Amino acid sequence: MSPAATGLEDQGPVALFGTSADPPSCGHRSLLAGLAATYPLVATWASDNPFKAHGAPLDVRARLLGTVVAALNRPGLRVEQGLSSPRAIETLERAGALWPGRELVFVVGSDLVPQIPRWYRAADLLGRCRLAVVPRQGWPVAPADLQPLRDLGGRVELLPLSIPATASSAIRQRARREQVPAELWPELIQHNLYGLSTPP
Template identity: 35%
Template sequence: MQIALFGMSADPPHRGHGRVLRWLARHFDHVAVWAADNPYKQHQCPLRDRQAMLKLMIQDLPVPPGRIALYEELSHRHSLVSAQQARERWPQAELTLIVGADLVEQLPHWYKAAELFQLANILVMPRPGYRPSDQALAAIRQQGGQVAIAETLKTFEVSSSYYRQTEDAQALPTAVRAYINQRNLYPCTASSKEKQAIS
């Protein structure tokens, strides 16, 4: 059984995440998803809300039932711990950790990266404006990592930071947008947008 491990900050989850998940659902037997705190980022929204939004997005994806599921218990600031927990849950599966192309340069320096690479293969999702360097890919392989790039995935030019900067409602799935509006999340984004309009 081949399982994709896709942890993300999901701040908030957007249509680009949805496209990646649909692609993964076609290429893996199962996709395990969670939201987590990224030690390299400052998050705008509490983890519990990001998990809830991610769950809403997954429920609306047009994929076979059970192919993609949210595993809140896999959430950890270190991917190694998430991968260890996944290995305990699926001891016989082939695990593949999904990372965005913007993270590849950091990846060799992640917490106990060599141990992580022993637990899971690495699959890089393309992102507009980012191309993994040969040096970063070589550093992963030198630490024992098996790394590949999802060349057939068509990129989607949207990100969580793009939404926070523009409040472009089309960037988000309908259910996620409704959740944000209901709970008045990302109010700082709205305030900064108003200030820009005044100045």
């Protein structure tokens, strides 16, 4: 039985997962389901990445992410759009105010591991949370990659989740049915998002 199914959402660690959700992919859906089976409470949100050009406005991406979360229908999995910030430390500060006294687990894909030591106030960030790394295909994690995080005081763990090799960038270039959660197609087509006007 998953932690979320035991009525323990009000205790234990809180997993935090921000994503550009541009658009949410089947990989995002699988990851959220895996997190919901691992942690009693999972908070997710759509974010603006200052280093990326986005295919849809933030409010649209947040709505699409909410559609995926609603379709998963997992206790303890929720969208907390108020956590969204270009700076991860600000997200953690907001999460700490929402859930005082709870352990915070910041979830990232393995592709981000080399960047984290260069993030704004990286040492403060790593001191306030546990870092959970999700392996992404094409981005293997070696022990040497994690050492700089541990040198900054990070408590790092690898999550044993198997995530489909789908990427939002690939969907924006050429969407295929197996890449996009079925619950998103009506909205994507209705609003002609990402250049989609008919099902693939």
